[in-house]
Amino acid sequence: MKITKLMNPLKGEIELPSDKSISHRAVMFGSIAKGKTIIHRLLLSADVKTTLSAFQKMGVKMKFVGDDLEIEGSNFHLTQPRTSLDFGNSGTTARLLMGILASQNFETHLVGDESLLKRPMNRVAIPLSLMGADVRAQGSQATLPVTIKGGHLNPINYEIPVASAQVKTSLIFAALRAQGKSHFIEQLQTRDHTERMLPLFGGKIEVKDLEIKVSGPQNLFGTTLTVPGDFSSASFWIVATLIVPGSELLLKKVGVNPTRTGLLDIVKTMGAKIELLNFDHSHETADIHVTYTGDLRGIEISGELIPRCIDELPILSLLATQATGETVIKNAKELRFKESDRISSVTSLLKSMGADITPYEDGMIIVGKTDLSSSEVEANKDHRLMMTAVIAGLIAENGNNLPDNIEEIISTSYPTFFEDLRKICQ
Numbered sequence: 001m002k003i004t005k006l007m008n009p010l011k012g013e014i015e016l017p018s019d020k021s022i023s024h025r026a027v028m029f030g031s032i033a034k035g036k037t038i039i040h041r042l043l044l045s046a047d048v049k050t051t052l053s054a055f056q057k058m059g060v061k062m063k064f065v066g067d068d069l070e071i072e073g074s075n076f077h078l079t080q081p082r083t084s085l086d087f088g089n090s091g092t093t094a095r096l097l098m099g100i101l102a103s104q105n106f107e108t109h110l111v112g113d114e115s116l117l118k119r120p121m122n123r124v125a126i127p128l129s130l131m132g133a134d135v136r137a138q139g140s141q142a143t144l145p146v147t148i149k150g151g152h153l154n155p156i157n158y159e160i161p162v163a164s165a166q167v168k169t170s171l172i173f174a175a176l177r178a179q180g181k182s183h184f185i186e187q188l189q190t191r192d193h194t195e196r197m198l199p200l201f202g203g204k205i206e207v208k209d210l211e212i213k214v215s216g217p218q219n220l221f222g223t224t225l226t227v228p229g230d231f232s233s234a235s236f237w238i239v240a241t242l243i244v245p246g247s248e249l250l251l252k253k254v255g256v257n258p259t260r261t262g263l264l265d266i267v268k269t270m271g272a273k274i275e276l277l278n279f280d281h282s283h284e285t286a287d288i289h290v291t292y293t294g295d296l297r298g299i300e301i302s303g304e305l306i307p308r309c310i311d312e313l314p315i316l317s318l319l320a321t322q323a324t325g326e327t328v329i330k331n332a333k334e335l336r337f338k339e340s341d342r343i344s345s346v347t348s349l350l351k352s353m354g355a356d357i358t359p360y361e362d363g364m365i366i367v368g369k370t371d372l373s374s375s376e377v378e379a380n381k382d383h384r385l386m387m388t389a390v391i392a393g394l395i396a397e398n399g400n401n402l403p404d405n406i407e408e409i410i411s412t413s414y415p416t417f418f419e420d421l422r423k424i425c426q
């Protein structure tokens with residue numbers, strides 16, 4: 001596929017697809033709760049379909065009624081799947097489900113695609129084993145294929161060594177079924193969708209700054225919930241607006257949970273014109289209005305900001321190529337453990353387009369402003385890298401040549417990405 005340089009600004013509005021992290025959790029909570037859960041606006045991306053199919057294979061009944069998904073919860077009584085569970089490209093499905101499977105009294109074999117097979121699972125395998133689950137995996141990183149046999153769980157006191165919402169959530173799921181009170185400490189605040197959703201299902205959790213306490217065993221009860229628009233998906237259009245001269249977009253009903261919106265703080269500090277309108281407190285959504293100004297400056301992105309923008313760092317790196325001066329991204333080693341090693345994949349993508357970008361062990365330094373040139377983009381199973389390549393193509397002399405299966409890769413999180421792009425191109 002070829003993406004060509006835009007001659008006109010981006011204009012109009014987009015209603016964002018629903019949030020991937022929240023969709024995964026809504027399906028998981030609905031599947032382990034007792035009774036019926038109704039989910040409005042579930043994201044039907046490849047990763048979320050992976051989560052749906054895993055629970056169906058473990059006996060959970062679900063059906064669509066109109067646009068709503070209705071789940072008949074299992075009350076934590078899942079059944080052993082007849083085949084391996086294939087988690088495809090989805091790290092969230094793999095790590096969170098291991099936390100749920102840790103309390104299930106049967107053995108399950110877990111596999112994934114070539115990208116997921118490389119991603120470390122020891123971050124959940126170690127604490128879940130300490131709680132009593134039997135986890136067998138590959139090598140020192142405990143990569144997939146994993147065999148997990150759950151059962152009786154003990155509570156633990158555990159300082160989570162990496163800033164990871166996936167690890168935190170996996171442990172919360174396990175702690176809900178342990179005999180006693182578990183106590184976790186996070187290194188930095190990561191996305192808190194699980195902590196917010198658990199009480200909606202009747203669960204109890206104590207959260208104070210970076211400390212979390214969960215008593216088990218607890219039962220959960222089905223509920224009705226609506227998934228907000230995905231801020232991470234919105235970030236591609238925010239950056240597109242900020243780099244295509246004359247652009248102006250309204251992004252509607254986007255989730256603006258502060259643990260996710262580091263990119264808003266970052267682009268404001270860089271000098272962007274961006275505002276939140278129509279804030280809806282009950283759903284924590286807002287419309288984001290963003291306007292091109294053209295005079296952005298490089299900044300440092302580090303520390304507590306990193307978990308608040310972890311999935312936005314590829315597209316922020318593109319933005320940095322269009323800002324004056326140096327952008328320094330550090331404390332972001334976690335980028336190396338995503339769908340690709342995002343420090344090296346982002347560096348090679350932007351370098352191939354002529355950017356001044358230097359990779360480091362835990363980040364990158366990008367010096368702008370650079371006129372980007374066209375590139376033959378290599379196929380990569382990383383949806384966020386591929387969306388970054390598309391947006392970069394909108395400003396590159398002669399555009400970008402993209403891999404043929406790019407739509408399929410992007411459907412991991414954003415199945416209507418190209419439809420939305422066409423809507424705002426004039």
Ligand SMILES: O=C(O)C1=C[C@@H](OP(=O)(O)O)[C@@H](O)[C@H](O)C1
Pocket residue numbers: 020021022092163164165166167169191310311334
């Ligand atoms: O909990 C989640 O839904 C996610 C947490 C983050 O991963 P880590 O927990 O590995 O940082 C993020 O990168 C991923 O896209 C989704």
Ligand SMILES: C=C(OP(=O)(O)O)C(=O)O
Pocket residue numbers: 047089090091092093311338339384413
């Ligand atoms: C890292 C991501 O997802 P996951 O870990 O679920 O594969 C992502 O969506 O950028």
